[in-house]
Amino acid sequence: xxxxxxxxxxxxxxxxxxxxxxxxxxxxxxxxxxxxxxxxxxxxxxxxxxxxxxxxxxxxxxxxxxxxxxxxxxxxxxxxxxxxxxxxxxxxxxxxxxxxxxxxxxxxxxxxxxxxxxxxxxxxxxxxxxxxxxxxxxxxxxxxxxxxxxxxxxxxxxxxxxxxxxxxxxxxxxxxxxxxxxxxxxxxxxxxxxxxxxxxxxxxxxxxxxxxxxxxxxxxxxxxxxxxxxxxxxxxxxxxxxxxxxxxxxxxxxxxxxxxxxxxxxxxxxxxxxxxxxxxxxxxxxxxxxxxxxxxxxxxxxxxxxxxxxxxxxxxxxxxxxxxxxxxxxxxxxxxxxxxxxxxxxxxxxxxxxxxxxxxxxxxxxxxxxxxxxxxxxxxxxxxxxxxxxxxxxxxxxxxxxxxxxxxxxxxxxxxx
Amino acid sequence: xxxxxxxxxxxxxxxxxxxxxxxxxxxxxxxxxxxxxxxxxxxxxxxxxxxxxxxxxxxxxxxxxxxxxxxxxxxxxxxxxxxxxxxxxxxxxxxxxxxxxxxxxxxxxxxxxxxxxxxxxxxxxxxxxxxxxxxxxxxxxxxxxxxxxxxxxxxxxxxxxxxxxxxxxxxxxxxxxxxxxxxxxxxxxxxxxxxxxxxxxxxxxxxxxxxxxxxxxxxxxxxxxxxxxxxxxxxxxxxxxxxxxxxxxxxxxxxxxxxxxxxxxxxxxxxxxxxxxxxxxxxxxxxxxxxxxxxxxxxxxxxxxxxxxxxxxxxxxxxxxxxxxxxxxxxxxxxxxxx
Numbered sequence: 001x002x003x004x005x006x007x008x009x010x011x012x013x014x015x016x017x018x019x020x021x022x023x024x025x026x027x028x029x030x031x032x033x034x035x036x037x038x039x040x041x042x043x044x045x046x047x048x049x050x051x052x053x054x055x056x057x058x059x060x061x062x063x064x065x066x067x068x069x070x071x072x073x074x075x076x077x078x079x080x081x082x083x084x085x086x087x088x089x090x091x092x093x094x095x096x097x098x099x100x101x102x103x104x105x106x107x108x109x110x111x112x113x114x115x116x117x118x119x120x121x122x123x124x125x126x127x128x129x130x131x132x133x134x135x136x137x138x139x140x141x142x143x144x145x146x147x148x149x150x151x152x153x154x155x156x157x158x159x160x161x162x163x164x165x166x167x168x169x170x171x172x173x174x175x176x177x178x179x180x181x182x183x184x185x186x187x188x189x190x191x192x193x194x195x196x197x198x199x200x201x202x203x204x205x206x207x208x209x210x211x212x213x214x215x216x217x218x219x220x221x222x223x224x225x226x227x228x229x230x231x232x233x234x235x236x237x238x239x240x241x242x243x244x245x246x247x248x249x250x251x252x253x254x255x256x257x258x259x260x261x262x263x264x265x266x267x268x269x270x271x272x273x274x275x276x277x278x279x280x281x282x283x284x285x286x287x288x289x290x291x292x293x294x295x296x297x298x299x300x301x302x303x304x305x306x307x308x309x310x311x312x313x314x315x316x317x318x319x320x321x322x323x324x325x326x327x328x329x330x331x332x333x334x335x336x337x338x339x340x341x342x343x344x345x346x347x348x349x350x351x352x353x354x355x356x357x358x359x360x361x362x363x364x365x366x367x368x369x370x371x372x373x374x375x376x377x378x379x380x381x382x383x384x385x386x387x388x389x390x391x392x393x394x395x396x397x398x399x400x401x402x403x404x405x406x407x408x409x410x411x412x413x414x415x416x417x
Numbered sequence: 418x419x420x421x422x423x424x425x426x427x428x429x430x431x432x433x434x435x436x437x438x439x440x441x442x443x444x445x446x447x448x449x450x451x452x453x454x455x456x457x458x459x460x461x462x463x464x465x466x467x468x469x470x471x472x473x474x475x476x477x478x479x480x481x482x483x484x485x486x487x488x489x490x491x492x493x494x495x496x497x498x499x500x501x502x503x504x505x506x507x508x509x510x511x512x513x514x515x516x517x518x519x520x521x522x523x524x525x526x527x528x529x530x531x532x533x534x535x536x537x538x539x540x541x542x543x544x545x546x547x548x549x550x551x552x553x554x555x556x557x558x559x560x561x562x563x564x565x566x567x568x569x570x571x572x573x574x575x576x577x578x579x580x581x582x583x584x585x586x587x588x589x590x591x592x593x594x595x596x597x598x599x600x601x602x603x604x605x606x607x608x609x610x611x612x613x614x615x616x617x618x619x620x621x622x623x624x625x626x627x628x629x630x631x632x633x634x635x636x637x638x639x640x641x642x643x644x645x646x647x648x649x650x651x652x653x654x655x656x657x658x659x660x661x662x663x664x665x666x667x668x669x670x671x672x673x674x675x676x677x678x679x680x681x682x683x684x685x686x687x688x689x690x691x692x693x694x695x696x697x698x699x700x701x702x703x704x705x706x707x708x709x710x711x712x713x714x715x716x717x718x719x720x721x722x723x724x725x726x727x728x729x730x731x732x733x734x735x736x737x738x739x740x741x742x743x744x745x746x747x748x749x750x751x752x753x754x755x756x
Contacts, residue, residue, distance in 0.1 A: 048713075049721050050678070086713050086720060091577065092674045095667045096471065103464035117577055121669035124579050186564065186575045216561055 034108030035346035040339060041081045042066070043101030045113040050088035055114050057318065058137060059084045061328030062112060064315035065336075071314075075339045078346075083107060091121035098122040102131050109134050109351055112155070112331050116140045116187060119152075127151045132351050134338070135331055135381070139265075141191055144380040146356070151348075153355055153379040155331055157289055159188055159263070160195030161404035163238075165287055165385050166261050167199025168402055170206070170234055174259065178208045180232025182223050182247060184239055185212040192238040192263065199404075208232050213243065224250040234259045241266045245276040252280035261285045264385070268323075273390060287385040287402075288395070290327060291365050293320035295394065303364030330363035334372060334381065337361055369401040442696045450696075454602060463594040467666065468706065470598045473605045474662045475702035479686040480612060480695060481655035487693025488616055489648035490628030492545065495536075495552030496683045498559040499529050499653040501675035503660025505563065508578040508670040509571050518583050518665055522604065525661040526654040533653020537646035556680040560672035577671025580664050601662050608655055612695060615651070624648055689731055691740030700739035704731075 034041040046059035066080040074080065083105050085097040094113070101107045109132035113119055116138040126133040127149050135155035136143045139162075143154030170177050181196065183189035189212060197204045209230035213220045220243050227235060228251070235258040237247045244266035251260065260283070266272045267286040291298050298304040307329055311318055318325045339346075341354040358381060361372040372381045383404045388395040442450070458466045482496050506525040510516040516524075540551050563572050572578065585596035615621050623644045626634035635641045664670050682705045690701025712723035735741045 048717055084717070086709075086717065088678070090674055090676070090678065091669055091671045092663065092667045095669065096468065099464045099467055103462055117575060117671040117673050120577055120579070121667070121671065121674075124668060 029344040030347055030350075032108060032347045032349075033106040035078070038078060039081055040075065040078050040346065041083060041105060041107040042335070043098075043105060043107035043110040044082060044084040045087050045094055045097045045101070045110065045118070046084055047089035047114060047118075048086040050090065052089040052115065055137075055324055057322050057324035058112070058114060058328040058331070061315060061318060061325045062332040064318070065310065065329055065332035068310055068314045069336055075336060076343065080336075080339075087118060089115055089118060091117050094118040094121050095125065098125060102126075102129055107131075108346065109348065111135055111335050112137050112328075114138065119143070123149055123152050130348060132348055132355070134351070134355060135334060137327075137331065139191070140187060141195070141380075144378070146377055146379045151352060153352075153374070153381070155334065155381050156327070157382045157385055157404065158195070158380060159191040160198065161380065161383050162264055162287060162385060163192045163195030163236075164199035164404040165387070165402045166236060166285075167196050168404075169285075169387055169399075170259075171200065171203060174234060177206055177234040177259070178230075178232045179206050179234045179236060180227035180230055180258070181207055181210040181236045182220070182227060182239060183210065183212050184243070185214050188240070188265070189238050195404075196236065213239075215240070215243075220246050221250045223247075224256070225254060228254060228256040232258055235261065237262045237266075239263065239266055241268060241271045245272045248272070248276035248281055248284065252277070259285065264288060267388075267395065269394060270321075278393060281390050282392075284390045285387060286390075286395070287387050288397070289367055289370050289382055289385045290323065290330065291367055292395070293322070293326045293365075301368075303362075303366075306364050326365045330365045333363040333365075334358070334361065367397070367401065447696075451606075458595050458598050463592055466592075466594045466598050470594070470601050470666050471663070472699065472702050472706055473598075473601045474659050474666060475683070475686065475706060476699040477605055477608060477659035477662070478656050478683050479690060479701045479705075480609065480698040481652045481659065482683055482687045483690070483693065483695060483698055484612055484616070484624075484655070485648050485652035486687060487695075488621065488628065489624040489645060491645065491648060492549040493552040493649075493652070494549050494677070494680050494684060495555035496652075496656050497675045497677060497680035498552075498555045499533060499656040500660035500663065500679060500683075501559050501563065501670075501672075502532055503529050503657030504664035504670045504675065505572060505578075505660075506657070507661035507664045508580050511580055511665075512578055513571065519600070522658050522661050525657045529657025529660075530650045530654035532657075534646050534650035536653070537649030540649070541642055541645055553677070553680075556677045560676055563672040563675075573671075575672060577669055577674075580668045580670065582665065582668050597666055601666070604658065604662065608658065609695065612655070616695075620644065620647065685728070689728075689738050691738035691743075694738070694740035694743075696743075697739040 029037070044059060044062065046056055047053055048056040048059065063082050063084060066082045069075065070079045083101060085100065087093040087097050098110060101110055110126065112135050113122070113133070114137040119133070119136045119138055123133060130151055133152040135153060137155065139156055139159045141158035141160040143152055144158065145152070170179065181193060183193050193210060197207070200206055209227055209232060211223045211226055213223055224247055235251065237244055237260065239247055239262065244262050248260070251258070262272070262284060264287055267288065273281045273284070291301070291304055293307070307326070310329065311320060311325070337358070338351065338355045341357065342350050356374045356376045356379065358372050358374045362370070363372070366382070367386050370382065370384045370386070374381050384401045385404070386397050386401045387399050388397045458469065478496060478500055482493060485491050485493055503525040506528050507518065507521040510521045510524060511518055536555065540548055543551055564574055582593050583597065584593055585591045589596065616624065623634070623639045626637065626639050627641055627644055631641055686698070686701030686705045688701070689704045690697030690699070708727055709720065709724055712727060713720040715723045
């Protein structure tokens with residue numbers, strides 16, 4: 001018995017000595033699982049198959065971008081190992097893949113997973129495990145909740161922030177507007193409506209009618225007629241592509257010509273504007289935060305030159321018309337920036353700390369003037385957009401980059417008074 | 418052993434006519450499988466335990482479909498709907514009413530039994546592909562029904578509901594995953610034994626009589642309508658319990674989890690496992706959980722196509738699924754022993 005005890009004591013002493021020595025040798029280098037002197041393992045979950053497989057382009061672009069980073073020497077000498085799994089857009093599968101990434105592949109963090117319900121499914125798990133769920137690819141505003149979920153952070157402007165920007169625009173350009181809102185009856189539509197009302201603040205009474213439709217409805221004609229009957233002169237169409245096109249068409253058919261604002265989700269020329277008709281869509285408003293990869297006005301832009309070079313060299317098969325490619329590039333660039341800021345302290349805690357410290361970071365494919373800013377109490381990296389108007393055959397940006405932060409909305413309100 | 422040989426002697430064409438003794442495993446094999454299921458979690462990581470739990474859960478759902486199709490000869494592509502009802506019952510009861518997770522299982526079972534029974538009533542007039550289509554409609558409608566406005570207060574709408582994972586009771590020194598695995602294992606075993614006995618009972622014989630020849634069955638005095646709806650009800654109840662367990666294991670329910678894809682996966686699992694062979698359910702479940710992962714490992718862009726090829730190979734080489742493989746294995750073992 002005593003012999004055993006002695007051996008145990010000796011072993012623990014040796015162990016203590018070892019840890020002390022290695023601690024001294026490593027100096028400032030600290031790692032959580034998933035990071036080492038040579039490698040950083042990053043997890044990702046994408047719908048490569050299933051109903052949302054079009055978004056798979058985002059994951060493929062991110063992978064190509066990390067290949068570029070590795071070819072150029074990695075991050076502070078460490079290579080990125082990007083492990084991306086398919087969840088087919090099914091939340092149950094997302095949970096399985098997230099657990100595989102965290103418990104079996106032992107990644108440092110999960111980056112840029114796509115979808116609202118899929119990410120909702122793993123948010124609790126990620127926060128219990130204290131593994132960063134960084135730069136979630138979804139526009140829901142719930143990812144900006146650092147108090148309850150300090151390990152989850154969004155990236156793109158939330159639907160609510162986009163709506164707040166339209167509110168600002170309307171208050172500035174048409175202070176006595178009568179606003180009619182048509183919104184999709186789900187989390188997307190409701191987030192949006194709330195943002196619009198928050199943005200209007202005390203002037204929320206400008207909304208004369210808010211009407212919702214369900215995605216199961218074959219056509220939304222009667223809703224458009226109702227909005228016209230309410231004498232609205234600004235039409236905010238919080239719709240997904242199919243319905244946005246229907247609304248454009250119906251409004252023209254019944255001779256209703258309000259200021260027509262469509263959500264960024266439906267700002268696709270090929271998917272919405274062309275089917276609805278180029279002629280009737282002139283003057284329609286929307287907003288954007290990324291550069292359009294197919295727009296010739298960016299040919300001389302430094303950032304886009306880098307982007308096109310990257311595509312030519314590392315992802316020649318990518319379709320630059322696909323908004324997902326521009327998106328994936330900028331998101332991957334943001335993650336690389338955070339990892340660079342981490343230096344040799346690659347712990348999960350430090351990753352979140354650095355991610356909440358981004359100041360005026362401008363990825364190559366975001367619109368000029370739009371920058372990424374975060375703080376310990378602000379987990380919404382992109383909060384600016386620029387308004388655009390449809391003219392001829394494409395979108396034309398106009399005005400300044402607008403921030404969606406509420407306090408500035410209030411100050412604008414005070415100025416008016 | 419003799420049972421297996423009997424099947425082979427009858428010829429391969431007779432998928433529909435499975436003798437009732439051939440629907441189960443021999444005692445020896447059962448004990449080996451059970452021992453493996455009991456011991457394995459001690460040696461593996463929590464993530465593997467989670468996958469094994471999901472294996473049992475999908476195994477239950479496939480078993481339920483097996484009772485319906487292999488037992489009573491009715492098709493269903495709507496199992497995902499019953500799975501969803503079970504999952505939501507548990508999630509709502511646990512999160513809004515603070516009811517213990519174990520108690521929600523029988524409640525989910527009863528609700529799904531009623532649901533399946535009522536659905537089975539009108540669907541009775543249909544058979545074969547028409548019944549499959551009617552259940553298909555149910556499966557497509559379910560995710561939308563869950564998003565309905567007046568239910569949103571309970572179901573959380575598109576956002577879904579987060580479910581709290583239970584800790585091991587009595588301060589047992591095991592992880593949540595391991596506890597949930599053993600809990601699921603006990604439920605699965607109970608339902609498996611119930612199912613085997615059900616199919617061996619008078620009701621089971623009535624199911625199979627209907628499956629083999631409806632007219633003959635009714636001529637023998639089997640109440641065809643009653644037993645068909647009963648089969649639907651039992652199948653729905655077991656699927657519902659599987660859904661409940663699934664909600665607890667995944668810790669989240671959302672309409673997007675219970676689409677038609679799930680129903681088709683379960684159907685696939687049944688075919689791969691062998692129609693009418695209950696132990697095959699676990700093999701089928703393993704196929705629908707692990708083969709997509711393997712396919713993804715082979716090619717990310719073409720995972721769907723690779724999965725298709727693998728499925729095609731299985732159907733082509735062993736058209737009767739795992740049951741056929743088991744019989745072949747048995748024969749081989751027999752031959753080796755003789756040598």
